[in-house]
Amino acid sequence: MKIREIKVGSALTKSGLPDAKWAVNPYVGCVFGCKYCYAAFIGRWKHPGEEWGEFVDVKINAPEILKTELEKLNKKFQNKDSGSIFFSSVTDPYQGIEAKYQITRQCLRVLADFGYKGEISILTKSPLVCRDIDIFKKFKKASVGLTITSIDDEVSQFLENNAPPVSLRLGALKELCRAGIPTYAFVGPLLPYFTARADKLEELFTELKESGVAEAYVEHINLSPKIRQRLFEYLAKTPELISYFKKAQTDEYRQELEKIIYPIAKKSGIKIIGGKILHHGK
Numbered sequence: 001m002k003i004r005e006i007k008v009g010s011a012l013t014k015s016g017l018p019d020a021k022w023a024v025n026p027y028v029g030c031v032f033g034c035k036y037c038y039a040a041f042i043g044r045w046k047h048p049g050e051e052w053g054e055f056v057d058v059k060i061n062a063p064e065i066l067k068t069e070l071e072k073l074n075k076k077f078q079n080k081d082s083g084s085i086f087f088s089s090v091t092d093p094y095q096g097i098e099a100k101y102q103i104t105r106q107c108l109r110v111l112a113d114f115g116y117k118g119e120i121s122i123l124t125k126s127p128l129v130c131r132d133i134d135i136f137k138k139f140k141k142a143s144v145g146l147t148i149t150s151i152d153d154e155v156s157q158f159l160e161n162n163a164p165p166v167s168l169r170l171g172a173l174k175e176l177c178r179a180g181i182p183t184y185a186f187v188g189p190l191l192p193y194f195t196a197r198a199d200k201l202e203e204l205f206t207e208l209k210e211s212g213v214a215e216a217y218v219e220h221i222n223l224s225p226k227i228r229q230r231l232f233e234y235l236a237k238t239p240e241l242i243s244y245f246k247k248a249q250t251d252e253y254r255q256e257l258e259k260i261i262y263p264i265a266k267k268s269g270i271k272i273i274g275g276k277i278l279h280h281g282k
């Protein structure tokens with residue numbers, strides 16, 4: 001694992017996501033190294049020759065830069081809500097080294113001290129997020145999501161090799177709910193064979209309900225060519241799985257899966273955020 005400290009010229013970027021105007025990515029790269037990660041392309045141009053999951057750049061001056069950017073935003077929006085901020089779009093803000101560097105925590109503190117008026121939304125696979133409950137409570141609008149792709153620790157460790165096991169993520173959701181923090185689950189990508197079937201989805205939504213979560217984003221797997229290449233290279237060691245993933249590329253597959261998911265979510269009482277299952281890329 002290569003960890004480098006870097007200085008950046010900006011901390012706040014336009015997110016390009018429908019539910020967030022801005023994104024803060026305190027790190028470049030992600031030690032969790034999920035095999036389906038859509039952000040892995042960053043490694044190809046920022047760290048040629050290095051494997052996604054084996055490097056992280058720590059943006060050590062991001063909190064300081066963020067403070068300057070917020071002052072500029074404030075002038076532009078004249079003290080009004082300047083939009084929601086998402087942590088993070090191309091890294092995990094609570095990956096292991098956050099315990100040491102605390103760049104995410106420092107950025108959140110800058111936003112809280114500034115009295116940021118927009119919504120703050122966090123998405124992670126790490127229970128380390130519970131460390132910052134004290135700061136989430138300072139915001140008028142803050143929500144925290146945990147990615148739950150299965151309820152089986154073996155599955156999460158097969159495809160999300162270095163991420164905390166999903167049992168710990170479910171525990172984090174419970175803790176956040178108990179602390180009164182608005183939470184959501186991110187059920188995505190829907191994993192062919194492992195999760196994208198009625199029995200597993202029933203179990204997953206039941207667990208989510210028990211954790212106290214009321215809402216979830218649900219997302220189809222993105223098998224765009226770049227993601228597919230990396231994922232299928234990894235799955236080559238279990239060739240019996242590849243056919244399940246190949247089938248997941250068709251509209252028919254997604255339509256059939258949706259017919260299963262909507263009633264299961266409804267029965268569990270969990271609202272699908274936005275009312276529909278997300279799908280990016282073909």
Ligand code: SF4
Nearest residue numbers: 030032033034037091
């Ligand atoms: S946690 Fe998110 S950013 Fe990190 S490797 Fe996994 S999918 Fe990519």
